[in-house]
Amino acid sequence: MTIRLYNYALSGSCYKVRLLLNFLDLTHELVGVDFYPGQEHKKAPFLEINPLGQLPVLEDGDLRLRDAQAILCYLAKAYDREAAWLPAAPAEFGQVMMWLSFAGHEIMAASAARLHDAFGYDLDIEAARTRAHAAFAILDDHLAEQAILGKTWIVGDGPTIADIACFPYVALSGDGGIGHEPYPYLRNWMRAFRRLPRFQAMSGIPEFA
Ligand SMILES: N[C@@H](CCC(=O)N[C@@H](CS)C(=O)NCC(=O)O)C(=O)O
Structure with a gap:
């Protein structure tokens, strides 16, 4: 399965996800979205990917998630076998x-x-x-x-x-x-x-x- 992050390099919210992808050493693809000045996140076709018109969005196979915090939870649950980044206690x-x-x-x-x-x-x-x-x-x-x-x-x-x-x-x-x-x-x-x-x-x- 391919992990794909809809990304803008200067976005701190996308950076949250990039950090965890890197800490977990997960192979992934970055899809550039021209947030500024292009405002691509507020136009089709991106609005079909996230109707809120916000970055980041993560796709992992058939799963599509928006919201950096939700994405961090998913990646930690799915890929951090030691549950260090998201403790279970x-x-x-x-x-x-x-x-x-x-x-x-x-x-x-x-x-x-x-x-x-x-x-x-x-x-x-x-x-x-x-x-x-x-x-x-x-x-x-x-x-x-x-x-x-x-x-x-x-x-x-x-x-x-x-x-x-x-x-x-x-x-x-x-x-x-x-x-x-x-x-x-x-x-x-x-x-x-x-x-x-x-x-x-x-x-x-x-x-x-
Ligand atoms: N709740 C979202 C908000 C993320 C967010 O504010 N993203 C910015 C880019 S850094 C954005 O897309 N802003 C456009 C907007 O809110 O209309 C999250 O935490 O991921």
């Missing part, structure tokens, strides 16, 4: 789901700010930055609690798809005018994430910062 599983939701909602305020500053989207930039800072403060505080327990990652003792889902738009937030200075635990966590074996960089997120 109920408490950890629930915590990963909680932070995936946080990545898909609260942290997306940082994506909105980036879309405004880097891609010319018309939206309330101050509101987006305020919401992003509130989300970053919550994650920074959580990572501080983890650090007291001697832990580096969002859930449990090792990296999970919660870290993958939260990482891109935290790391790219400077593009939306949201700095990391107030968040020492976020900075440590990003440093650790970049050092993971098989970490893949993207434009705006170099291998070592």
